[in-house]
Amino acid sequence: MAQWKKLGKVFTPQEVEGRSWLREFAQAPATLVFDGFVRVYFSCRPPADENGQYISYSAFVDLDYADRFKVKYVSKQPILSLGGLGEFDEFGTYPVSVIRDGDEVRAYYAGWTRCESVPFNVAIGMAISRDGGETFTKLGNGPVLSYSPDEPFILGGPKIRRFNDTWYLWYIAGRKWKMFEGRAEPVYKIRMASSSDGIRWTKVNKDLIENRIEEDEAQASPDVIYASGRYHMFFCYRRSTNYRCKENGYRIGYASSTNLTDWVRDDAKAGIDVSENEWDAEMVSYPHVFELNGATYLAYLGNQVGRHGFGLAALDGRLE
Amino acid sequence: MDAIQWRKLGKIFDPTQHNLPNDCVQFAQSPQSLVFDDFVRIYFSTRTKDKSNGKYLSHIAFVDMQKNMREVIRVSDKTVIPLGGLGCFDEHGIFPMSVVRHGDAVYGYTCGWNRRISVSVDTAIGLAISRDDGLTFQRIGDGPVLASSLREPCLIGDGFVKIIGDMFHMWYIFGIGWKIYSAEAPPDRTYKIGHVVSNDGINWTKNEAQQIIADRLGRDESQALPTVISIDGRYHMFFCYRQSFDFRNSRDRGYRIGHAYTDDLVNWTRADQHLVLDVTPGDWDSDMVCYPNVFECNDRVYLLYNGNEFGRYGFGLAVLEK
Numbered sequence: 001m002a003q004w005k006k007l008g009k010v011f012t013p014q015e016v017e018g019r020s021w022l023r024e025f026a027q028a029p030a031t032l033v034f035d036g037f038v039r040v041y042f043s044c045r046p047p048a049d050e051n052g053q054y055i056s057y058s059a060f061v062d063l064d065y066a067d068r069f070k071v072k073y074v075s076k077q078p079i080l081s082l083g084g085l086g087e088f089d090e091f092g093t094y095p096v097s098v099i100r101d102g103d104e105v106r107a108y109y110a111g112w113t114r115c116e117s118v119p120f121n122v123a124i125g126m127a128i129s130r131d132g133g134e135t136f137t138k139l140g141n142g143p144v145l146s147y148s149p150d151e152p153f154i155l156g157g158p159k160i161r162r163f164n165d166t167w168y169l170w171y172i173a174g175r176k177w178k179m180f181e182g183r184a185e186p187v188y189k190i191r192m193a194s195s196s197d198g199i200r201w202t203k204v205n206k207d208l209i210e211n212r213i214e215e216d217e218a219q220a221s222p223d224v225i226y227a228s229g230r231y232h233m234f235f236c237y238r239r240s241t242n243y244r245c246k247e248n249g250y251r252i253g254y255a256s257s258t259n260l261t262d263w264v265r266d267d268a269k270a271g272i273d274v275s276e277n278e279w280d281a282e283m284v285s286y287p288h289v290f291e292l293n294g295a296t297y298l299a300y301l302g303n304q305v306g307r308h309g310f311g312l313a314a315l316d317g318r319l320e
Numbered sequence: 321m322d323a324i325q326w327r328k329l330g331k332i333f334d335p336t337q338h339n340l341p342n343d344c345v346q347f348a349q350s351p352q353s354l355v356f357d358d359f360v361r362i363y364f365s366t367r368t369k370d371k372s373n374g375k376y377l378s379h380i381a382f383v384d385m386q387k388n389m390r391e392v393i394r395v396s397d398k399t400v401i402p403l404g405g406l407g408c409f410d411e412h413g414i415f416p417m418s419v420v421r422h423g424d425a426v427y428g429y430t431c432g433w434n435r436r437i438s439v440s441v442d443t444a445i446g447l448a449i450s451r452d453d454g455l456t457f458q459r460i461g462d463g464p465v466l467a468s469s470l471r472e473p474c475l476i477g478d479g480f481v482k483i484i485g486d487m488f489h490m491w492y493i494f495g496i497g498w499k500i501y502s503a504e505a506p507p508d509r510t511y512k513i514g515h516v517v518s519n520d521g522i523n524w525t526k527n528e529a530q531q532i533i534a535d536r537l538g539r540d541e542s543q544a545l546p547t548v549i550s551i552d553g554r555y556h557m558f559f560c561y562r563q564s565f566d567f568r569n570s571r572d573r574g575y576r577i578g579h580a581y582t583d584d585l586v587n588w589t590r591a592d593q594h595l596v597l598d599v600t601p602g603d604w605d606s607d608m609v610c611y612p613n614v615f616e617c618n619d620r621v622y623l624l625y626n627g628n629e630f631g632r633y634g635f636g637l638a639v640l641e642k
Contacts, residue, residue, distance in 0.1 A: 090438055091438075113438075
């Protein structure tokens with residue numbers, strides 16, 4: 001069975017200087033491989049405002065893969081501006097998923113707005129880069145994937161892929177808000193849509209991954225890769241309440257499929273768990289799998305959902 | 321084309337004169353008609369206050385009227401459709417709900433309201449279906465059937481649906497953005513009328529920000545509540561329009577009734593150079609006329625509408641003069 005061999009944390013946002021919008025967090029890593037380096041997009045935050053509320057930006061870091069993934073460059077600016085007054089992405093662009101399309105790079109991102117009865121809502125936007133992924137222009141000021149009868153709120157965590165000339169978007173959709181100790185906690189499930197152009201999407205309208213630890217289990221970061229004749233999904237999941245601790249926090253799960261819509265969950269094959277007492281001792285989350293020079297890597301978050309950065313692991317064995 | 325002329329018949333329903341469900345006491349906004357064999361049911365949005373913060377919550381209620389459009393038979397005595405759940409698009413109000421018969425069912429297209437932080441609200445259009453002739457409605461899901469999209473970034477609402485041939489047509493409004501006009505006032509929104517079609521009334525194909533009715537007041541004109549009817553073989557749309565800010569208390573900037581017509585359901589000619597239905601000084605509709613709904617009953621074409629204060633004290637009626 002394949003196992004991930006941990007390479008340690010490779011990026012720490014607190015070490016970056018001169019960027020007021022990048023103080024902490026490097027969440028939901030997503031890669032674009034270049035000749036000589038791998039560009040890892042992530043989402044970060046300036047300090048919280050006087051009410052303790054955050055906004056989030058997305059940016060990238062270039063890692064030198066010939067030199068143990070050393071940081072070569074950090075983007076000088078966020079790759080996307082926040083949305084305008086009353087728009088879906090006014091308070092955050094997090095996370096982002098990127099893919100090459102000819103000379104362009106497309107980014108699908110989750111935009112955050114603030115609500116009165118619950119803290120936030122999320123929908124998925126799209127932007128295009130014509131300079132190799134350094135800057136992006138939004139395709140519109142509204143979302144490319146929004147709410148529908150069975151997906152009433154929190155459409156987030158997009159992961160864009162293209163297989164057999166069809167665009168696929170894996171994402172999460174909110175199922176309910178659960179009141180727990182006076183706080184509204186969202187429950188969300190992994191969903192998917194397909195498209196011939198990446199703009200007009202047809203939703204599959206079903207939960208792809210069965211619940212394992214509880215009915216209200218929250219599932220996120222559905223990252224799909226094709227290997228050995230089947231599709232492999234790595235994702236993360238946690239309990240619906242009291243999850244900000246080691247016992248109930250995020251773990252990485254695994255499922256496989258031969259047709260992209262029917263998935264068999266088998267978390268025993270995830271091949272990675274929390275460490276004893278390192279940067280990823282309390283949780284492992286937001287997996288992203290990518291290939292580089294014939295090897296397969298996993299980028300992921302550790303404690304406090306990436307407050308102190310992300311790490312890498314290398315696949316030992318084969319995905320089968 | 322002969323000009324459309326309406327003769328006002330006065331206010332026909334005052335919500336403060338009736339006991340309404342959901343602890344609602346004022347407002348009967350955006351009247352929407354459903355004609356039965358021997359009476360006319362008129363749905364409207366009425367308001368209660370949110371106990372947690374004193375803000376309004378809009379609920380749907382109805383009144384059944386004799387076909388002479390003068391006598392009230394009854395008002396609804398129970399909840400027609402509950403508000404949406406925590407975090408849903410219609411958690412803080414449904415205003416308006418437009419109804420259309422489809423087979424044995426009545427489809428209710430709701431405009432659901434949910435409160436935001438940086439701006440007051442966002443809206444989307446939901447679908448709820450009635451199997452008991454419009455007494456109660458059940459949602460097809462917790463989420464909307466029409467929501468914001470790439471080039472329609474906010475405030476999708478006011479869906480009015482008509483089945484023509486075997487296609488569902490919906491006229492609705494989409495927000496083009498929020499703007500701060502004055503440091504003393506909260507942000508105001510601007511919306512325009514669009515059109516979508518569907519085979520099943522559930523899945524709609526958008527044209528993305530194609531405004532179908534030309535502006536009369538410029539880019540800052542807000543257009544709302546389209547209602548469409550066929551009169552003598554031509555489709556007519558009535559709607560209301562106003563300036564996007566300082567429209568609540570300035571009579572000259574408030575809602576007026578607009579009119580457009582089309583022969584192909586695609587290209588609309590705006591035809592309200594001369595006011596379609598003006599305010600009446602000294603009367604219940606002296607400051608504004610808004611939220612029109614047109615329907616046929618006993619070979620007459622009627623127009624329901626609200627007057628001052630967006631319908632706080634009810635709605636009135638006008639009849640088409642042929």
